Amino acid sequence: MLRYVHTNIIARDTARLTAFYKETLGCKSIGQTRDLRGPWLDRLTGLPHAHITGEHLLLPGYDATHPTLEIFSYDSLRNTLPPEVNLPGLAHIAFEVDDVQDTLAAILAAGGGQVGEVVTAAYPNNMEAMFVYARDPEGNIIELQSWRQVATTQS
Structure with missing residues (x-):
């Protein structure tokens, strides 16, 4: 298994x-x-x-x-540099959410942070994704993502 x-x-x-x-x-x-x-x-x-x-x-x-x-x-922790999205090793954990901006607002209100901008990207098969990197209250990076089908225009 x-x-x-x-x-x-x-x-x-x-x-x-x-x-x-x-x-x-x-x-x-x-x-x-x-x-x-x-x-x-x-x-x-x-x-x-x-x-x-x-x-x-x-x-x-x-x-x-x-x-x-x-x-x-x-009981004993070592001090480290905060995680960054481009450091070798595990970079982030990701959650698919209904609303990226609402979830980001909840993270910020709970003491977390934001790494970059909220972005939207086009994907094949008329799919669109919204993404943002955030930080939990201890600095660990969290990716938030939401996906939706984009309506196509008929000629």
């Missing part, structure tokens, strides 16, 4: 970031919280005395168990 299971975000404040993803982007608690430690975790992470806490949130639009967004924190 092969299936996608989760994406992990390491948070400075798991409670705040978990609430943000629930309230702003419709993720739901599935009752899977974690408080992990022990020799097996030290070996897995390569960190002595590792301790992870957090929660799995069901991503909107899927069944009752997967895929999830895992929002965890370690």
Whole structure:
């Protein structure tokens, strides 16, 4: 078997970031919280005395168990530069939403930010997409997108 299971975000404040993803982007608690430690975790992470806490949130639009967004924190966090859209590695997570501008406004009101402009792009088969990159309250990049069929003109 092969299936996608989760994406992990390491948070400075798991409670705040978990609430943000629930309230702003419709993720739901599935009752899977974690408080992990022990020799097996030290070996897995390569960190002595590792301790992870957090929660799995069901991503909107899927069944009752997967895929999830895992929002965890370690007792000891390293400082890093904020994510950017053009840095190598994982760049963003994306959500398809009904209204990009309304969702962006909710993200901004919840303490998030905006990276670039809201743009609209034409796609094949008379499809049009609206996109924007935003940031959650801890700076992680979120792509918002909405799609619609564009009416064609008859001659």
